[in-house]
Amino acid sequence: MQFWALLKRDVLVAWRRKSNIYQPLVFQLLIVTMFPLGLGAGAQTLSKIAPAVIWILALLSTLITLENIFKDDYRDGSLDLYVLSGMSLPIAALSKATAHWLTTGVPVVLFAPVIGLLMHLPSHSYAVLLLSLAIATPIFSLLGTVGSALIMNIKNGGMLLSVLIMPLLAPALIFGAGAVLESSLGNSGFGHLMLLLGFAVLTLTLAPLAAGAAIKINLE
Amino acid sequence: MNRIVKFYHEMGSPPSFYRITSYWLKPLLLFAIVLTIYGLVEGLFFAPEDYQQGDSYRIIFVHVPAAWMSLFIYAVVGISGIITYVWRMKVAEAVMMASVPIGAMFTIVTLLSGMLWGKPMWGTYWDWDARMTSELILLFLYIGVAGIYSAYEEDPRKAARLAALVAIIGLVNLPIIRYSVNWWTSIHQGASISLLGGSTGIQGWGMLRPLLVMAFATKFYYLYAMLTRAQTYLFKTERKKKWVKQALTDQTGGNT
Numbered sequence: 483m484q485f486w487a488l489l490k491r492d493v494l495v496a497w498r499r500k501s502n503i504y505q506p507l508v509f510q511l512l513i514v515t516m517f518p519l520g521l522g523a524g525a526q527t528l529s530k531i532a533p534a535v536i537w538i539l540a541l542l543s544t545l546i547t548l549e550n551i552f553k554d555d556y557r558d559g560s561l562d563l564y565v566l567s568g569m570s571l572p573i574a575a576l577s578k579a580t581a582h583w584l585t586t587g588v589p590v591v592l593f594a595p596v597i598g599l600l601m602h603l604p605s606h607s608y609a610v611l612l613l614s615l616a617i618a619t620p621i622f623s624l625l626g627t628v629g630s631a632l633i634m635n636i637k638n639g640g641m642l643l644s645v646l647i648m649p650l651l652a653p654a655l656i657f658g659a660g661a662v663l664e665s666s667l668g669n670s671g672f673g674h675l676m677l678l679l680g681f682a683v684l685t686l687t688l689a690p691l692a693a694g695a696a697i698k699i700n701l702e
Numbered sequence: 703m704n705r706i707v708k709f710y711h712e713m714g715s716p717p718s719f720y721r722i723t724s725y726w727l728k729p730l731l732l733f734a735i736v737l738t739i740y741g742l743v744e745g746l747f748f749a750p751e752d753y754q755q756g757d758s759y760r761i762i763f764v765h766v767p768a769a770w771m772s773l774f775i776y777a778v779v780g781i782s783g784i785i786t787y788v789w790r791m792k793v794a795e796a797v798m799m800a801s802v803p804i805g806a807m808f809t810i811v812t813l814l815s816g817m818l819w820g821k822p823m824w825g826t827y828w829d830w831d832a833r834m835t836s837e838l839i840l841l842f843l844y845i846g847v848a849g850i851y852s853a854y855e856e857d858p859r860k861a862a863r864l865a866a867l868v869a870i871i872g873l874v875n876l877p878i879i880r881y882s883v884n885w886w887t888s889i890h891q892g893a894s895i896s897l898l899g900g901s902t903g904i905q906g907w908g909m910l911r912p913l914l915v916m917a918f919a920t921k922f923y924y925l926y927a928m929l930t931r932a933q934t935y936l937f938k939t940e941r942k943k944k945w946v947k948q949a950l951t952d953q954t955g956g957n958t
Binding site for chain 1: 787839842843845846849850853854860864867868870871872875878879882
């Protein structure tokens with residue numbers, strides 16, 4: 483039940499400090515404005531690259547929030563207390579990832595249609611877009627927890643975090659953006675979505691273990 | 703004790719690792735140089751011309767061995783990472799961290815020679831083709847392992863364990879990345895040599911021999927460079943131990 487206690491605490495902390503929640507969305511809005519400015523505002527050009535842009539924005543806006551998943555807990559010593567309380571570290575990592583997903587992943591998914599509208603995404607692709615992001619944002623959070631646990635006591639670890647996480651997220655991007663692209667071209671994105679789901683299940687199984695191991699090494 | 707078991711235990715202890723591998727360095731370097739010269743001379747001047755690609759195919763004798771090594775060395779990094787993580791062996795740490803820069807170097811050589819090959823063959827230096835992309839991602843994995851180590855450098859043992867964890871995560875993900883990247887239609891030619899079903903691009907022994915010689919040359923070079931680096935790594939991390947001082951005085955003839 484420590485899982486729920488930790489989850490509740492993390493969600494509350496994030497909720498009280500609302501910048502964590504709206505920062506990624508403001509970031510997405512800022513960057514999506516740059517695309518028509520750079521590419522020209524032609525609806526056809528934009529709708530062609532829309533799946534990739536929406537997906538990469540979701541990825542990047544999650545990335546900027548990852549660094550702090552463990553940093554505060556490490557600094558104020560609460561992480562030591564989790565260990566002392568006898569809590570299993572993979573469970574703690576899973577709880578952290580869930581809290582991160584609730585406060586960052588869910589808003590990103592809900593905001594995606596807005597970006598889709600701005601990028602002229604074909605209207606029949608929205609269902610696949612939402613579905614693919616709903617499957618993939620937990621992957622971002624889970625792998626992000628691993629990266630964040632690895633860099634928690636490095637100053638300015640953001641760059642290193644990107645280097646560590648980006649290669650691992652490449653499959654998610656390929657399958658997820660691929661599904662949206664296929665559906666925007668009028669094909670079925672089902673195969674891509676299934677592969678994405680498989681990757682999500684694999685991540686759910688292994689990432690908490692890796693994150694727990696990283697926490698353990700860092701606290702030794 | 704059985705001789706093999708004894709050897710195995712000796713390789714696990716830094717002083718005997720240093721003592722034993724010191725004898726190997728010169729022969730390894732010699733093999734690497736001789737085989738490289740032989741392989742390059744035969745490959746570049748005497749191997750038959752390719753019926754389709756003419757003389758430009760000859761970059762294969764650099765490109766393909768380097769590509770093999772880039773993957774092979776990542777496997778070594780991953781496996782010694784597992785040993786580092788589970789048994790905390792110092793020699794495994796040294797082998798892992800010594801292999802990373804060499805592997806990254808081979809990856810860069812693969813990418814660059816591939817770009818030089820791509821210009822005359824495909825008409826472009828770079829194309830986002832499946833193999834090129836996964837090779838580039840492999841480079842990022844190497845950079846990640848080196849990056850996490852250098853970030854924690856003041857505590858080498860912790861740094862090595864974290865780097866080992868990153869290497870293991872990369873090892874698990876490498877096949878997934880490779881297959882997912884293969885979803886793109888590829889302009890890259892098929893594998894030059896396959897164990898089953900013969901070869902597609904390589905015709906005959908005259909072409910295959912220099913390629914295999916180069917594959918062995920890069921292995922020997924890797925062993926030489928890796929052992930040298932591993933020795934330096936052990937010197938650095940064990941610098942307060944007696945055996946390091948002893949080894950250094952022996953090396954400089956007692957002049958320090």
